[in-house]
Structures are given as C-alpha cells and as structure tokens.
Amino acid sequence: MTAVMSRETWQKLKTRYSIYMVVIVMIIVCNALNPNFLSTRNISNIAAQISVTTILAFGETLLVICGLLDLSCGSVLALAGVLSVYIFKETGSMAVAFGAGLFFGVVCNYVNGILVRYFSIPAFIATLAMMTMARGGALLFTRGQNIYQIGDYVWFGQGQIGFIPVPVVFMVIIGIVTWYILGHTRFGRSLYAVGGNEEAARASGINIGRIKIQAYLINGAFVGLAGILLMSRTNVGAPNAGQGYEFEALTAAIIGGTSFSGGLGTAGGTLAGAFIVGFLNNIMNLLGVDSYLQQVIKGAIIALAVGYDMWAKVNRTKKSLGAVELSSKPKEAKS
Amino acid sequence: MTQDTVLEVKHISKSFPGVKALDDVSFSVRRGSVHVLCGENGAGKSTLMKIINGLYQPDHGETLIRGERVKIDSPIKAGELGISMIFQELNYTPEMSIEESLFAGRWPTRSLGRIDWSAIRSKTLQLLQQENLPFDPETKLKALSISNLQMLEILKAISRDADIIIMDEPTSSISNKEIETLFHKIADLRARGKAIVYISHKMDEIFRIADEISILRDGRVVETRARADFDIDSVIALMVGRALGHGYPKEEVAHGEPVLEVERFSGPTGFRDVSFRVREGEIVGFAGLVGAGRTETARALFGLDPGAHGTIKVRGRTSKIGSVQDSVACGMVMLSEDRRRFGIVPVRDVKENVTLASLAQFFRNGHLHNAMERKKVTDICERINVRMPTIDSPVGTLSGGNQQKVVLSKWMLCNPDILILDEPTRGIDVGAKFEIYKLMTSFVKERKSILMISSELPELIGMCDRIYVMAGGRITGELARAEFSQETIMRYAMNMPKAG
Numbered sequence: 095m096t097a098v099m100s101r102e103t104w105q106k107l108k109t110r111y112s113i114y115m116v117v118i119v120m121i122i123v124c125n126a127l128n129p130n131f132l133s134t135r136n137i138s139n140i141a142a143q144i145s146v147t148t149i150l151a152f153g154e155t156l157l158v159i160c161g162l163l164d165l166s167c168g169s170v171l172a173l174a175g176v177l178s179v180y181i182f183k184e185t186g187s188m189a190v191a192f193g194a195g196l197f198f199g200v201v202c203n204y205v206n207g208i209l210v211r212y213f214s215i216p217a218f219i220a221t222l223a224m225m226t227m228a229r230g231g232a233l234l235f236t237r238g239q240n241i242y243q244i245g246d247y248v249w250f251g252q253g254q255i256g257f258i259p260v261p262v263v264f265m266v267i268i269g270i271v272t273w274y275i276l277g278h279t280r281f282g283r284s285l286y287a288v289g290g291n292e293e294a295a296r297a298s299g300i301n302i303g304r305i306k307i308q309a310y311l312i313n314g315a316f317v318g319l320a321g322i323l324l325m326s327r328t329n330v331g332a333p334n335a336g337q338g339y340e341f342e343a344l345t346a347a348i349i350g351g352t353s354f355s356g357g358l359g360t361a362g363g364t365l366a367g368a369f370i371v372g373f374l375n376n377i378m379n380l381l382g383v384d385s386y387l388q389q390v391i392k393g394a395i396i397a398l399a400v401g402y403d404m405w406a407k408v409n410r411t412k413k414s415l416g417a418v419e420l421s422s423k424p425k426e427a428k429s
Numbered sequence: 430m431t432q433d434t435v436l437e438v439k440h441i442s443k444s445f446p447g448v449k450a451l452d453d454v455s456f457s458v459r460r461g462s463v464h465v466l467c468g469e470n471g472a473g474k475s476t477l478m479k480i481i482n483g484l485y486q487p488d489h490g491e492t493l494i495r496g497e498r499v500k501i502d503s504p505i506k507a508g509e510l511g512i513s514m515i516f517q518e519l520n521y522t523p524e525m526s527i528e529e530s531l532f533a534g535r536w537p538t539r540s541l542g543r544i545d546w547s548a549i550r551s552k553t554l555q556l557l558q559q560e561n562l563p564f565d566p567e568t569k570l571k572a573l574s575i576s577n578l579q580m581l582e583i584l585k586a587i588s589r590d591a592d593i594i595i596m597d598e599p600t601s602s603i604s605n606k607e608i609e610t611l612f613h614k615i616a617d618l619r620a621r622g623k624a625i626v627y628i629s630h631k632m633d634e635i636f637r638i639a640d641e642i643s644i645l646r647d648g649r650v651v652e653t654r655a656r657a658d659f660d661i662d663s664v665i666a667l668m669v670g671r672a673l674g675h676g677y678p679k680e681e682v683a684h685g686e687p688v689l690e691v692e693r694f695s696g697p698t699g700f701r702d703v704s705f706r707v708r709e710g711e712i713v714g715f716a717g718l719v720g721a722g723r724t725e726t727a728r729a730l731f732g733l734d735p736g737a738h739g740t741i742k743v744r745g746r747t748s749k750i751g752s753v754q755d756s757v758a759c760g761m762v763m764l765s766e767d768r769r770r771f772g773i774v775p776v777r778d779v780k781e782n783v784t785l786a787s788l789a790q791f792f793r794n795g796h797l798h799n800a801m802e803r804k805k806v807t808d809i810c811e812r813i814n815v816r817m818p819t820i821d822s823p824v825g826t827l828s829g830g831n832q833q834k835v836v837l838s839k840w841m842l843c844n845p846d847i848l849i850l851d852e853p854t855r856g857i858d859v860g861a862k863f864e865i866y867k868l869m870t871s872f873v874k875e876r877k878s879i880l881m882i883s884s885e886l887p888e889l890i891g892m893c894d895r896i897y898v899m900a901g902g903r904i905t906g907e908l909a910r911a912e913f914s915q916e917t918i919m920r921y922a923m924n925m926p927k928a929g
Contacts, residue, residue, distance in 0.1 A: 278797040280788045287785055290774035297733060297763075297771040298786040298839065299753040357776040 113351055113366045120370060124377045131377065138259060144372035145261035146171075146327070146336075148365065149320045150343035151350075152272040153313035155364045158347055159276070160309050161289040161356035162217040166206060166224035167317045168339035172332070173232040174198040175321030179331030180235070182247045191247065192322060199318020200311055202228055207310035211303040225340070232333035241331030251326030261323045268316055273361035281308060290357025346371055349399045370399075433459040434496070435624040436481070436512070436593050441490030443476055450476040451487070452648040458593070458624045458641075463615065465627045465635050468645030468668055469830070469858035474628050477645070478595055481626075482514045483507040494593075510593075513586035517597040517856075518769075519578050523571035527564055528553040531585055556588055576607035583614060594618065595626040600634060601856050604719055612638055630668070630858050632661045644668055665859055677891030678867045680874065684894070685709030688744055688878050689761070689847050691730065696737030698725040700902040703739070707847065707878045712869060714893035715882040716918045722902035723882045724766060727849050731763040732756045733771075743847075757786060760846035764836055764853055766882070768829075772836040775825025779817055780806045782824045782835050787843045809838045814864055830861035837868070848872060850881045854888060866892060886915045900924040 124131045150167045157163050178195030182188065202224060209220035253260040276282040284305045287295040296302050320339075325331050350367025352359030374395060378388045437457035443450050451473045458464040468474050479485045481492065483501040492499055494510050501507050507514070522530065528549050529536075537545040537552075553566040562580060570578065579599055586594050596615075600608045615638055618625060629635055635642060636656060643653040644667045652667050689707040694700070700722035707713045715723045729737035732752040741748050743759045750756050756763070765771035774782055783806045784791055791802045806820050815834040817827055824835050833853070840848065850869075854862040869879055869892060883889050889896055890913045898906040898921035906921035 279795060280792055280797075283781060283785070283788055283797075286777055286781065287774050290776045291770075293771050294774050295785070297753060297765055299757045300785070301752075301754065353776070355776075357774060 113349075113363050113370075117366050117369055117373075120373050124373055127377060128380045131380065134257075136376070138257070138262065140369070140372045140376050141262040141265070142259040142327075143375075144346075144368050145259075145265040146320045146324045147339055147342040148265050148346060148368040149268045149316050149323070150339055151346035151364050151368050152268050152361060153316035154340075154343045154347045155272060155350070155352050155359050155361065156275065156285060156309050157217070157313055158344070158352045158354060159289045159356065159359040160285040160305065161292065162210065162306060162309060163221065163344065164203070164206065164310070164313055164317075165218065165221040165340050166202065166228055167313070167320070167343060168336040169225045169228035169232065170199055170202040170314070170317045171321040171324060171336040171339060172334065173202065173228040173235070173321070174318040175325040175335060176232050176236050176241060176331040176333050178318075178322050179241050179244055179247060179325050182244065183241065188246060188249070192250070195322040196315050196318040199316070199321060200314035203310040203314030203317065204307070206314075207307035210310070211306050229333075236331070236333045238333060240333070242329075244325070244329060244331060248326050248329060251323050251328070261327065264319060264323060268319070269361055269365050272364070275312070276359075276361055281305065285309060286357055288356075342371070345396055349396065370395075433461070435460050435494065436626075437493040438477070438481065439491050439493070441477070441480060441487045441492075443480065443485060443487050450648050451480075454490070454645070454648070454650050456643055456650060456653070458626055460592070460624055461619055461622045462640040463619055463625045463627055463638050464641045464643065465629060465639035466643050466645060467628070467630050467635060467664065469630070469860050472645040472668075472858075473648040474645055475597070476648075478514065478597060478626070478628065481507070481595065482512060508589060508591075511589075511591050512593045512595065513582075513589060513591035514595045515579060515582045515586070515597065515599060517599070517601060519575065519582065521570045521578060523569065525570050526567050527570070527573075527581060528566035530570055530581065531556070531588060552588075556584060560584060560587065574603075574607070576603040576611065579603070579611065580614070583618070587618075592622070593624045593626070595628075597628045598630075598856070599627075600629070600631065608634070632664065635664065636661070668859055677888075678863070678870050679892055680870050682710040682873050682876075684711050685876060686744070687742075689880070690740075690742040690745075692740040692742075694726065694730070694737060694739030694741070696725065696729040696734065698722075698729060698734050698737075700726045700729070700899075703899075703902075703904055705897050705904065705907075707880055709876050709878060710873050711894045712873055712879045712881060712892055714889040714896040715880065715899060716886065716889055716896050717899035717922050719884065721899040721922065723899050724851055725902075726899070727763060727851055727880070727882060730756075731761065731849060733763075757843055757845075760844075761849065762786070762840040762843050762845040762847070763849035764833075764840060764851060766852040766855060768833055768836050773824045773832050776823055778821045778823055779810065779815070779827075779835055780820040783809060783820075783838045783842060786839050805842065806838075809842055810835075813838045813841065813868065830857035833857055833865075834861070837865070846877050848877070848879045850879060850883075852883060853881065854883070854885070862888075886918055889913075889918070890915070898922050 121132065130136055150171070153167065154164060174195050177198050178191045181194045182191035185191065206221050206224050209215045209223070210217050249260065251261055255263050276285070284295065284300045287298065287300060288302055288305050292302060321336070324335055328335065346368035347359065347364045348354065348367070349370055350359070350363035350365070352364060371392070374392060375388070378391065383391070434457050439455050441451055441454045454473070454477060456466070456477070466474055466477070476485060480487050481501065483503045483506050486502065492501060499510060501510065501512075504514075525533070531553055532549055537548045539545045550566060557564055557566070562584065564577070570581075573581065583594070599611060603611070615625060615627070627638060639656045641653060641655055642659055642664065644651050644664065646668060685708060687706045687708050691706065692704050694703040703726050705713070715727075717723050725734070728734045730741065730750065732750050732755055735751070741750050743761065748755070748759050750759065774785070780802065784802055791798050791805075803820065810817070810820065813834045815838060816831050824832055827835065853865055857865075869881075873879055881889070881893065894910055896908045896913065896918065897904050898908070898918055900922055901924065905924050908917060
C-alpha cells in the first residue's frame with residue numbers, strides 16, 4: 095500500500111511540477127551549448143525582453159482559466175501606451191501618465207467585459223472587435239505618427255532598481271498579484287469554478303457576470319501597464335506597437351499549462367511558459383539560428399508542449415478511477 | 430465453458446493508482462440470454478465494461494470471444510468482434526439525422542468518396558421496418574427523447590450485426606412506459622440469440638429480465654447464479670456486504686413552526702399557483718410524473734430561473750428570492766437533479782468543490798485561510814462519508830455516488846436550515862442511498878427542514894412526513910403520512926384523485 099501511495103505522490107509531483115523541470119533542463123542544456131547563457135547580464139536581458147508579453151500572459155491566464163480570452167491586448171496596449179506617452183508630454187508627470195496608461199487599458203477591457211456579459215458575445219469575437227477598434231483608435235489619435243522624444247518616461251522601460259531592470263520588477267509584481275489572486279482570494283476560486291463548470295458555479299451562488307467583468311478589468315490594468323513598459327522600452331509612442339502580442343501571451347500561458355477548456359492554470363506555470371519561450375529565442379539567437387527557422391521551431395515547440403500535456407492528461411484520466419472523462423463538462427461552460 | 434458462451438473473461442485484474450478496481454474477475458454470457466451485473470457504484474462494473482469495450486487494458490487475465498482468445502485494444506476492435514455498448518449517458522450529435530447517425534463512420538460511398546445517400550436511405554428504411562420502429566430517417570437526433578436515442582443505439586448495434594450488447598443502466602432516465610418498450614426489445618433480442626449484459630441496480634428490473642445475475646463488490650465477483658436462486662434481499666445483502674432490509678432510517682421528529690411558506694407561486698418555466706409550507710423538523714416530499722413542474726418550482730424558488738412571482742416567507746418574514754445568493758443567505762440550499770451539469774466542477778479538486786458555495790467563511794480580510802479550509806473539508810467529508818484518494822483529487826475522477834456526496838458536503842458547509850433535494854439518490858447505489866437517508870434523518874433532528882423531490886415512490890413514502898403531488902404544473906394533492914400509498918400518489922399525479 096505504501097508503495098502505491100508513494101507512486102501516486104510521485105505521479106502528482108511529476109504532473110504538477112513537470113513544467114519547472116523543463117525550465118531547469120533548458121537552463122542546463124542552453125548553458126552547455128553556450129557558456130554565456132547563464133551570465134547575469136544575459137539572464138537579466140532575457141527577463142527584460144519577456145517582461146511585456148509575460149505581463150500580458152498573466153492577464154490571459156486569468157481570463158483563460160475562467161473560460162474567456164483577450165485577443166485585443168496587443169492593440170489595447172498600443173492605444174493605452176500612446177495615450178500615456180501623449181499625456182506625459184502634455185503634463186510632464188510620470189504619475190499621471192502611469193495612471194492614464196492603466197486607466198485606458200481598464201476602460202477598453204471594461205467594454206470587452208460588457209460585450210461578453212450583457213450582449214453574450216463570445217469572448218473571441220468581442221475581443222477581436224476590440225482589437226480592431228483599439229488599433230484604429232491608436233492610429234487615429236496619433237494620425238499614424240510615432241511620438242518621439244519621450245524624456246524621463248523611458249525610466250519605466252529602461253531604468254533599473256539596483257541591478258534589476260524596472261520592467262522585470264513590474265513583471266515580478268504582476269506575477270505575485272496573479273499568484274495571490276488565483277490561490278488566495280475568493281475571486282480566484284470563482285474564476286476556476288466558472289471556467290470549470292459555469293452552470294455549477296452559478297448554482298453555487300457565484301455571480302458569473304460580475305466575475306467575468308472583474309477578470310477583464312484586472313486584465314485591463316495589466317495591459318495598460320504592458321503598454322507603458324513597451325513604449326518606454328522602445329523610446330517611442332508607437333501606434334503600431336504590440337502586433338501579435340496577444341498570441342505570444344497566449345502561447346506562454348498555454349505552454350505553462352493553462353487549459354483552453356477552462357478551470358486549470360497557475361501563475362507559476364505561465365511564468366515558466368514565458369521563460370521557456372524566452373530561453374528558446376535567446377539560445378537560438380546566441381547560436382545564430384536563422385530567424386525564419388526560429389519561427390518554425392517555435393511553432394513546433396508549442397505543438398509539442400500542448401500535445402504532450404494533452405497526452406499526459408488523457409493517460410492520467412485513464413489511470414485514475416475515471417468514471418467521468420474530463421472532457422465531459424457541459425458545452426455551455428465555454429464562451 | 431459451453432458451446433453457447435459468446436463472451437468470457439477470465440481472472441481479470443486491473444489496478445489504478447491507490448485502488449484495485451478489479452481483482453480476479455471471471456464472468457461469461459451465453460447466446461440468447463441476459464446476464465445482469467449489479468453492484469454498488471465503485472464496485473468495478475464500469476471498469477469491467479470498459480475493459481470489454483477496449484477502453485482499458487487489464488493488468489492480468491484474458492478475454493475470449495466465441496471461445497477464441499482476443500486482445501481488445503480499442504472500441505473499434507470491440508465493434509469488429511461484435512461487441513456493442515450502450516452507455517448510460519448517451520453521447521450524440523444533435524444536428525445529425527437518424528440515417529446519418531445509424532451509419533456514422535461507415536457511410537457507404539460511391540466514386541470520388543461521395544456518400545451514397547440513397548443506399549443509406551434504403552438500408553435505414555429496411556432496418557426501421559424490420560425492427561418495427563416508426564421513425565422518419567430524416568429526423569434530427571436533437572428531436573428524439575432519451576429512450577428513442579437508446580432505441581437508435583440498439584438499432585445501430587443490430588445493423589452492425591453485434592451479438593454481444595452491453596447496456597449500462599439504460600433505464601436511469603426514461604419513463605415507465607418507455608422502460609416497457611425497452612424490455613420488449615430486450616426480450617426480442619434475446620429470442621434472436623443475442624447475448625446481453627445488463628448493468629443495473631434497480632431490483633424490480635433485475636428480477637424481470639435477468640437469466641443470470643452476477644454481483645460485484647469491491648472489485649470481485651461475489652456471486653453468480655441463475656435468477657431463480659436469488660431474491661431481492663439476498664441480492665441487496667450481497668451488494669452491500671450486509672443485510673439492509675427494506676426499512677428506511679426514518680425517525681419521529683417533533684414538528685415546529687413553519688420555516689418556509691410559499692403562496693401562489695407561478696413561473697414561466699411551467700408551474701402555476703403553487704402553495705405549500707414546510708415546518709421545522711419536517712421532510713416534505715414532492716411527487717409527480719416527469720414534467721409535472723416539480724424541478725421547475727424548486728429551481729425558481731432557489732433563484733436559478735428568473736421571472737417567477739408569488740409570496741415566499743422564510744420563518745414568517747417575506748423574502749425576495751431572486752438569486753442563489755439570496756437563497757443561501759436565507760439558509761436555503763438546493764441539491765440539483767443533474768450533478769454533472771449543476772453540481773460539480775469536474776477538473777477542480779474535492780476541497781475547492783466543497784467550499785465553493787461558502788467561500789466567505791474561509792477568508793479573513795480577503796485572504797484565504799488554508800489550514801481552516803482543509804480541516805473543515807476533511808471533517809465534512811468524513812461526516813458525509815465521501816470516499817476519495819485525498820481532498821486534492823479532481824472530483825471528475827470520483828464515482829457518481831461520491832460526486833453526489835461532494836455536492837451534498839458543499840451544501841452542508843453552508844449550514845442551511847432548509848435543504849431542497851431534487852432526486853438525491855438518482856443513479857447512486859443502495860449503500861450510498863442508505864447513507865443519504867440517514868443524513869436526512871439526522872439533519873431534521875437538528876430542527877431543520879427538507880423538501881425532497883423524488884420519482885421513487887417507496888423512497889418518498891419511506892422518508893417523508895407529508896407529500897405534495899404535482900401534475901401539469903399545479904399541486905393536485907397533499908397527503909399526510911397516514912394517507913401515503915403508491916396508488917393514491919399515482920392517482921393524484923395523473924390528476925385523477927378518485928378511483929376510476
């Protein structure tokens with residue numbers, strides 16, 4: 095019996111922490127391939143590079159867990175970013191510009207939430223519409239021109255606190271916020287329940303509509319922050335910035351074990367997923383891999399990661415006492 | 430082994446992490462006979478059937494079909510060997526037509542891979558006529574009742590020339606009349622030489638259709654005999670491993686003030702002018718046929734369906750109940766009839782499922798109190814006797830009876846005064862049923878109240894203090910305990926209070 099128990103515990107450890115094992119293995123392999131890999135400078139570079147998409151990925155994690163998603167984050171990031179830069183140039187106040195960035199991110203996502211909650215538009219469609227609107231808004235506001243000479247604003251993206259880049263500090267803070275929300279708040283528990291079985295969550299007294307709107311509001315603040323960091327990092331208020339970032343963010347979340355059918359996912363997993371992508375980009379650059387080939391490899395890695403995850407899940411279900419298949423949750427829970 | 434044995438499994442064992450699901454099981458079924466397999470939930474019936482159907486591989490043991498050793502490594506292989514399984518919960522494609530579905534996956538084709546619709550149509554018509562079923566081949570599956578979908582599955586099995594048909598609790602969600610039709614069909618199949626494995630724990634059915642009965646308990650076959658060698662008491666005793674008797678654990682409890690008074694309650698989901706009351710310490714039953722409006726009334730009362738109107742008084746105070754939150758705040762909770770849909774979040778663990786409806790008590794200043802949560806969940810699961818590997822196991826991996834107990838634990842943690850139970854024992858085994866009855870009894874002894882909807886008359890008669898009978902969305906009768914009888918209830922349920 096004890097042997098059986100320990101095998102079970104091992105099984106659980108393996109499935110719960112396998113993603114972190116992947117990260118460690120990657121570090122070892124990458125370091126063997128190129129000894130510069132583990133230098134403080136390189137690691138801190140990677141962290142700074144992935145900070146923007148990782149912050150977006152934390153937002154996506156909250157949403158995907160609850161059965162939603164945000165395709166608009168790349169565009170909303172640009173809109174919130176250029177507005178924030180513009181306001182900085184008008185007022186000269188870092189604090190006001192920072193607040194404005196978050197505010198516009200939240201407003202756009204409030205609209206996402208309203209479309210999903212009150213008009214029952216599927217999240218995919220609602221945020222697709224917002225993606226187009228926000229990009230248009232950013233281009234309209236700047237007349238398609240970049241905003242240059244952003245002065246002190248560059249601190250957000252290029253400054254350092256001690257030896258740590260400011261965006262990395264923000265990434266860590268948002269990571270902790272996400273971890274706290276998911277593991278330690280009522281709201282987090284409700285997110286998992288709504289994503290895992292919406293009808294059962296409703297019948298347990300959870301206000302589903304409110305949870306969904308709240309999830310978008312928090313995501314909005316994350317997106318606004320990501321916009322500020324990206325504009326600042328690149329030294330320019332660019333209305334075209336952030337294209338395709340929604341998919342980079344979703345990639346990190348999915349590689350990190352967030353389930354697209356809802357109800358599963360963690361902040362730590364997403365962070366690990368983001369680092370896996372970051373390490374991969376970095377080592378391929380260090381090794382001088384052709385940049386077109388890099389894309390092919392990245393795509394293949396996504397397919398492999400998710401493929402392995404699904405395969406492991408099916409095996410787990412078969413091995414457990416499984417009277418009910420995991421896929422048997424009601425279709426209505428998806429939106 | 431005789432000439433007639435079509436399917437035989439020998440010494441099958443199967444383990445899952447932490448559980449031995451099957452332990453040296455041997456089992457066989459003959460041509461032209463019905464072999465009933467019964468046992469509590471978690472006894473291993475589903476595992477055995479999944480092995481026969483190729484979904485699982487046994488750790489040890491062998492399977493023989495018509496005397497030949499075979500390895501069934503997929504449901505497709507099982508199909509080729511003439512095994513057809515009809516699941517308890519049918520999965521179907523609502524937009525498919527009958528003819529499409531009948532030949533799904535093996536549509537006859539013409540050149541360039543085009544589907545030969547005229548061949549499908551003529552084969553379908555021929556089959557329908559041969560089996561005497563009045564279906565239109567173009568009807569979409571979404572328009573069919575569950576019992577008709579079952580018939581379609583049987584038809585599919587026949588069209589595939591299956592000679593081993595496995596049915597997993599086929600009567601759990603169909604009406605009495607439909608059960609008759611099903612049993613006729615089964616008799617017909619038996620006469621045509623098919624071998625049928627029938628899984629059930631409904632005693633009356635088992636004794637009506639079985640030729641042989643095997644009883645599984647804790648992964649072992651404890652007894653296989655011809656039907657004539659069993660009686661109801663011996664089957665129950667063997668299933669639970671102890672004598673249960675026919676008794677219900679009902680105890681007399683003094684009734685106090687009314688806690689729930691509902692006046693002229695009507696709603697858009699199909700109930701009108703429903704008035705009733707429930708007193709302290711009372712178990713009030715709601716009887717009626719399927720579609721009488723009982724579940725609809727309860728759902729509206731609990732705040733799940735909007736748009737109902739009427740007066741609701743809880744402990745004498747008029748309450749406005751418009752949402753589940755309001756109801757829980759008033760101390761009223763509801764166990765839904767469909768636990769998969771409204772009860773559990775399958776991918777999340779037992780702990781999270783149990784605390785879902787009463788999260789507020791585990792948070793201090795918005796911060797989760799982990800140790801307290803684990804302790805309370807462990808305590809309640811022990812009290813309700815939920816059997817599970819740990820409280821961190823996903824609820825989707827537990828058996829049906831244990832899932833139901835998880836949902837019950839969730840509501841008990843809210844510390845309710847009024848418990849609405851909608852078909853609380855549907856699809857769960859005798860032992861778990863008895864545990865739920867005992868919980869009901871101890872619940873009302875704490876001067877609390879239960880409103881129970883059930884389609885099983887013996888259970889209503891055994892457990893309730895009063896029964897309201899509904900028909901066509903209205904209450905047609907109210908019976909005190911002294912007036913209880915199956916005949917009276919059925920007459921009210923069919924809205925014919927006087928005999929004849």
